[in-house]
Amino acid sequence: MSSLDTKTRGRTSRGRLRALDAYLCHRERELLTRQDGPWARAAFVDVGFGEHPWTTLESAEAFRALHPGLPVIGVELDAERARAAGAHADAHTHFRQGGFELPLGADEPARVVRAMNLLRQGPPERVPEVHQTLARYLLPGGLLVEGSADPTGSVLTAHLLRRGPGPVDAPPVREALLFHTDFTQGFAPLLFRDWLPRDLRRRVRPGEPIQAFFSEWVEAWREARARGHDAPPDAFREAALRLATRTEGLEDDPWLWDQGFLLWRPPGGVSV
Numbered sequence: 010m011s012s013l014d015t016k017t018r019g020r021t022s023r024g025r026l027r028a029l030d031a032y033l034c035h036r037e038r039e040l041l042t043r044q045d046g047p048w049a050r051a052a053f054v055d056v057g058f059g060e061h062p063w064t065t066l067e068s069a070e071a072f073r074a075l076h077p078g079l080p081v082i083g084v085e086l087d088a089e090r091a092r093a094a095g096a097h098a099d100a101h102t103h104f105r106q107g108g109f110e111l112p113l114g115a116d117e118p119a120r121v122v123r124a125m126n127l128l129r130q131g132p133p134e135r136v137p138e139v140h141q142t143l144a145r146y147l148l149p150g151g152l153l154v155e156g157s158a159d160p161t162g163s164v165l166t167a168h169l170l171r172r173g174p175g176p177v178d179a180p181p182v183r184e185a186l187l188f189h190t191d192f193t194q195g196f197a198p199l200l201f202r203d204w205l206p207r208d209l210r211r212r213v214r215p216g217e218p219i220q221a222f223f224s225e226w227v228e229a230w231r232e233a234r235a236r237g238h239d240a241p242p243d244a245f246r247e248a249a250l251r252l253a254t255r256t257e258g259l260e261d262d263p264w265l266w267d268q269g270f271l272l273w274r275p276p277g278g279v280s281v
C-alpha cells in the first residue's frame with residue numbers, strides 16, 4: 010500500500026455503473042476500439058471493483074460489444090477480494106491486488122482507467138495526486154474517470170480527465186464533468202450535490218465556479234418547470250437546453266439529454 014491508498018468498504022451493486030458504460034460506448038467509441046501501435050495492448054482498468062467484480066464484468070461485456078478482444082484488468086486493494094474475483098478471469102480478463110500505483114506490466118498500457126466510489130473519504134487535497142498517479146498508466150489521449158454514485162447508480166457524477174501529449178507524470182487535463190440520473194429519484198439539479206467527486210463536494214458555496222454552475226442550472230430548471238415541463242426527464246432536457254444558452258462548454262448532444270446525461274466541458278477545464 011502506498012501512502013495514497015486507504016482502506017474503504019467494498020459495497021457495490023450490479024448495474025451501478027451501467028449508465029457510465031453506455032456513456033463511454035457512445036462518446037468514447039474510438040478510444041475503446043483503437044488498435045494501432047501500443048493501443049493494440051491497451052486495457053480498460055477498473056480500480057477498486059469492490060467485494061464482487063460485477064461492475065468490471067458488466068463493463069467488459071459492454072465494451073467488448075465494440076472491441077471483442079479488449080483487455081480488462083480489475084484492481085483491488087483488498088487481497089481477498091482480488092483473489093475471489095479470480096474465479097471470473099479469462100484470457101482477456103484479469104484481477105489483481107493493488108492500489109493507485111497500479112499493478113500493470115510495462116507492456117500493459119491503459120486506454121481508460123476508472124476509479125468510481127473510491128475517494129469518498131480522505132482529504133480532498135490529496136485528490137490531484139491520486140489523479141496524477143492513475144493517469145501515468147494511460148497512453149496519451151487516454152481517459153481517467155473518477156467520481157461517485159449512489160448505491161444503485163441512479164445518480165452519478167464523474168470527472169473526465171485526459172492524459173495529454175506531455176510527459177508521463179504531467180497532471181491530466183480536467184476535461185469535463187459528467188452528471189447522470191435515471192430519474193428514479195425525480196430530478197432537481199441539487200440532486201447531484203451529495204454525489205459530486207470528492208474534490209468538489211464541499212465547494213458548492215458562494216464564489217466557487219461549481220456553485221455558479223449549479224445556480225445557472227437551478228435557474229434554468231425553474232424556468233423549465235414554470236413553462237410546464239414537469240415530468241423529470243422533460244424538465245431535465247428543457248433545463249439543459251436553457252442552460253446551454255448561458256453556460257459555456259455545455260455539450261448539446263441530444264442523445265446525452267435523452268439518456269439523462271449532462272456533460273460540462275468548461276473552457277480551460279474544470280477548476281478545483
Ligand SMILES: C[S@@+](CC[C@H](N)C(=O)[O-])C[C@H]1O[C@@H](n2cnc3c(N)ncnc32)[C@H](O)[C@@H]1O
Binds near residue numbers: 018087107126
Ligand atoms: C465502494 S467500493 C466501489 C466498488 C465499485 N468501484 C463501484 O463503484 O461500485 C470501493 C472498493 O475500492 C477498493 N479500494 C479503495 N481504495 C483503493 C485503492 N487505492 N486501490 C484499489 N482499490 C481500492 C476498496 O477495497 C473497495 O473494495
